Amino acid sequence: MDDLRDLYQEVILDHGKNPRNFRHPEDANRHAEGDNPLCGDRLTIYLKIGHNGLVEDVAFEGRGCAISMASASMMTEIIAGKTEEAARALFHRFHDFVTGKEEIEGADDEDLEKLIVLAGVKQFPMRVKCATLAWHTMTAAMDGENVVTTE
Amino acid sequence: MDDLRDLYQEVILDHGKNPRNFRHPEDANRHAEGDNPLCGDRLTIYLKIGHNGLVEDVAFEGRGCAISMASASMMTEIIAGKTEEAARALFHRFHDFVTGKEEIEGADDEDLEKLIVLAGVKQFPMRVKCATLAWHTMTAAMDGENVVTTE
Amino acid sequence: MNAALAEARPSNSAFDVEKVRADFPILSREVHGKPLVYLDSAASAQKPRQVIEAETRVYEEEYANVHRGVHYLSQAATQKFEATRTRIASFINAPDENEVVFTRGASEAINLVAFSYAAHFLKEGDEILISELEHHSNIVPWQLAAQRNGAVIRAIPICQDGQIDMAAYADLLGPRTKMVAITAQSNALGIIPPLERMIPMAHDASAKVLVDGCQAITHRPVDVQAMGCDFFAFSGHKIYGPTGVGALWGRAELLEAMPPWQGGGEMIARVGIEKSTYKGIPHRFEAGTPAIAQVIALKDALDYVDGLGMGAIAEHEAMLLDHAVRRLEAMDGVTIIGTSPAKASIVSFLLDGIHPHDIGTIVDREGVAVRVGHHCAQPVMEYYDIAATVRASFGLYNTLAEVDALIASLEKTREIFA
C-alpha cells in the first residue's frame, strides 16, 4: 500500500477533488483538447498569452482521474505568470522526471519541487500519461494545435 | 513398402506410362477440364454421346501423376459403350469404394473388379482425389459443366 | 430480485469450481504479493492446461503447413486443423462445416463481412443499423465499408437500463435497411439484447443480420440455426482458447456469393499473373498460412467448456453476478450502469467521486484485475455521459470469495479517497 499512499497523497486528492482554475476564461486566446483514449478522458486547456509571451491566464475544463485532474490543477497554478518558454522548459523537466529519466532531489527549482508530489506515478507506468496529459495539451495549445492524443 | 506396392501395381504403372485413349477425338460432343489445384494437374475428358445416351467414344488429354493418369486411362476403357447412366452409377460405386464407404470383394461387377487395382489409394487419403479426378471430370462433361476442381 | 434468484439456486451445485481452477495454471499466481483475482475475462479469458498443452502438442508432435502437402505431418496437421472446423460447426449448430471461416478473431470476421458482403451488396443510401451497445469492432468496419459505397450507418438507441430501445428499432427498420449488426451481449454492460425478436424483425424488412457473438458464446449455448442470424462472429481467446484465432460463420448461400477479400496462398484455384480463379467456401476466405496451432487448440477449448456444460457454466456465472450485484448495491455511492435484468457475467459500475482509472490502479495492488475505461464501446459511454466505468467480468473459474475480494478492494479504495 505504500506505493499507493505515495501516488495518492493528500495534496493530490485535494487538487483532484477541488481543482484550481477549473473554468473557461472568455478572453483565452489559445486552447487545445487533450484526449486519453485509454480511459476516454478529455481535458481542454485555455491559455491567455500576452504580447510579451507571458501566460497571463491559464485554466482548464474536463474530466479525468485524480492524477490527471491534480496535475492539470497544479499546472495552472504553476505556469500562470511564466513565459511560454519557461512553461515548456518546466514540462520538459517534469516529463523527464516522471518517466524516470531524471532524478530530482529537493529544491533546485521551486516549481519542480511542487510537482514532486506527483513522483509516485513513477511506480505506475500506465499512469504517466495521466500525469502529463494536461502538460501535453498546454504545449499543443501554445503550438496552435487544437487536438492532442496520448496513446 | 507394402502399401506402396499396393498403390503402384504393375497395371497402374503401365496405364500411367502408356495411357489408353490419350487423344482428342474430333467428333466429341462433350468435354470438361478437371483441375487438381493441389498439384496443378489438369485433364480434359472428351465424350461422344449418341442419341440413345450411349458413350460412343471417350478419350482424354492432360498430365498428372501415375494414379490420375492410370485412373483416367482405365476409365476410358471401361465406360466406352456404356450408357451415361451406367457410367455415372459406376463412378458412384467406385467413389464409395476408394473413400472406404463400401467394401468390394471380388466379382459382383466385372467393371468394378478391374478398378480394384486402384484400391491401394485407400491407404493414401491425399491421393483419393488423384484417383477420382477423371471420373469427376467425366460426369461434369455429361452435365455440361466445362470446368471442375477437386479441392 | 437478484437476492431471490441467488437464494433459489443450490449453493453446492454440480459445478466444482475448485477442480476447474486447478486446470488454469495462471490462477495460482500472485500479483503484488496477493492472490490473483482475475475479473477481466470479458477482455480475454485465461487458458486451461488442456488448451496450452494442445498447442504445444502440435508443435512437438504433428506440425507442418496445412492443405498443401502429401507428406505425413502435413496430412496429420491438416486433418486436425479441419477437425476444429467441424467442431465449431457442431458447437454453434451450424448446418455445414464449410460455412465456418477461420479468422484472427471476431474483429477480422466482422471486417470480412463488411468488406466482402457489405461493400459488394450494399449501395449508396442503403442503411446499416448498429446498436449503441456495440463494441468498436462491430462499428468501425461498417463505417469503413460505408465510406466506400455510400451506405449510411444508423444507430439503434438504447434505454436508460442499457437495453435496446425496441420501439426505436422498429421505426428504424425499413426498405433501406440492408444489414443489422448487433451484439448478442454487450461487453461493456453485460446486457443481452432480445435477438429472438430483433432478428425476425430485420428479416421481415429483408435485411441481413450479423451477430457479434464474442461475449455471448462464452456464457451460454449458441445455436445459429435457432437464432436465425445470417452471420455470427466470435474470438477464440475469449472462450478459453489461444490468441490469434477466431471464426466467422455465415450462411453458405451468402458466403458463396461473396467475392474474396484477402488474396494469397490457400484461397486460389488457379493463378495467372493478371487473373486468378478462387476456391469455393470456406477456403476462398482463408488467404495465407492460417494460425495452425491455434486453430487446432481451439477445438480443445470448445471441448473443455462443453465438458463442463454451457448450461452449468451459465448457472455458475449467474450466481457470481447476482452476488456481485447484491454486494455492490449494498455499498454506498455505487451506481451500476446497465440495470436491465437481461444480463450475464458482467457488471459495470461507478463509485461516487472516484474515477474508474484510480479504482483500477488501487484494486490492482490488492491483486484484483478489473477493466476500467470505455471498454471499446464509446457510444455506450456517450449515452450515459461518462468517460469510463469499472467493469468486473466473470469466467467459469471465478468464485464467490473473489467477488468478496473485489468488494473489499473497493472499500480500501474508498478509504484512500476518504
Place this chain on the structure above:
Amino acid sequence: MNAALAEARPSNSAFDVEKVRADFPILSREVHGKPLVYLDSAASAQKPRQVIEAETRVYEEEYANVHRGVHYLSQAATQKFEATRTRIASFINAPDENEVVFTRGASEAINLVAFSYAAHFLKEGDEILISELEHHSNIVPWQLAAQRNGAVIRAIPICQDGQIDMAAYADLLGPRTKMVAITAQSNALGIIPPLERMIPMAHDASAKVLVDGCQAITHRPVDVQAMGCDFFAFSGHKIYGPTGVGALWGRAELLEAMPPWQGGGEMIARVGIEKSTYKGIPHRFEAGTPAIAQVIALKDALDYVDGLGMGAIAEHEAMLLDHAVRRLEAMDGVTIIGTSPAKASIVSFLLDGIHPHDIGTIVDREGVAVRVGHHCAQPVMEYYDIAATVRASFGLYNTLAEVDALIASLEKTREIFA
C-alpha cells in the same frame, strides 16, 4: 562450381547441428517407422522448445489482453508484446519500431499494403510490376487491388535459369510504374533476385517497392535500410516462430499517409456511431485483439536464430544445398529447375518420367517430407511448362545425412517405377 564451394568450406564449422536439433522436439519423432527427415521448412519451419515454452509461459504466467488495462497482467503482457516490436525493428534494422505492424503473416501484410496503399494511391492505368517468381500471396492481393482501382498488373519475366530478366525489367519500368512487388527469395526455386539493383531502378522510376521477405529472412541477415525497400513483409512461422503471426515493416511517412484497412478495437482514437478517428502508426493498422502469445513468442524465435547467428545459419544451409545439388546432379534423369547460382536453401527438381506427386508419396514412406506441387507459384510453373516440382528445402536443423536420406528415397522411387 558447387563442389568447389563445398570443399572450400570447413567440414567442422562452429555450427553444431546436433546441438541445434536437440532444441526441436519434433525432430526426434518417426514417420512410418523411419526417422523424420523434414525437408519442408520453406512451407513452414519446425519450432525450437525455446519458442514453444515462450508461448506456454505467456499463458501460464502473464496473460491478459494488451493495451487496454491498468492491471498488472495487462501491463506485463503489453510490455512483452511491445518488446517484440522493438526486437523485430532491431532484427531487420528498421529505423523506428513504430514502423512495425503485426499481422497474421506475410499474406496479410501484403494485403494490407495492397488495400491501404495501392487502393488509395494508385489510379487507373498505374502499373504494378510483379515478377513471375512470386508466391501467390504476392500476386493475388495486387490483382484484387487492381480490380478496385483500375491499375494494371505487369509481369517481370524470368530467364531459363530462374533469375529475373533484368533487361525486360528495365524496359517495363516507366512513368506509370507505381509499385514493384518482388520477392527477396523465390519459395519455389530458391532463386534470389538482385534486389540491390532492382530497388534503385524502381526508385529511379519513382515507384515504391514492397519486398516479400518470407523466405529470405529465414536464411540470411536482413537490413531494410541497406536494402532500401519501402515495405517488407514476413511470417513468423517460417522463421521458427509460432503460427498466426507475421509483420509488415513500412516507412513511417508512407504508413502515416495510409488510411486504416480493418476496423476494430485498439486502432481507434475516438468512436462515434457514424464517424471515428484513428490512432497513429502502428496501432491504426492493428484492429482487434492481436495474436498476443504468438507475438510474444516470436521474439524468442528471433533471439534463437540470432543466437546461432544468421551468417552461420546461411553457411550451414549453403553446405546442405551444395551437397544436395551435387548428389542430385549425379543421379540420372534429374532436372533441377532454377539453376542460377544466386540461390539458397531450396532445390526444386524433376525426375524423368515420374510425377512429383508420386515421388512425394513414396519418399514420405521413407520418412522424408518434401513438398510436391506448384508451391503456390503457378506463374513459375507456367514459365517452365510444368505442373509441379519436387522441392527439398533446408532449415538450420538439417544435416548432410538427411540430404543423403533424400537421395536414397529417390532411388527407391525409381526402383518402384523401374
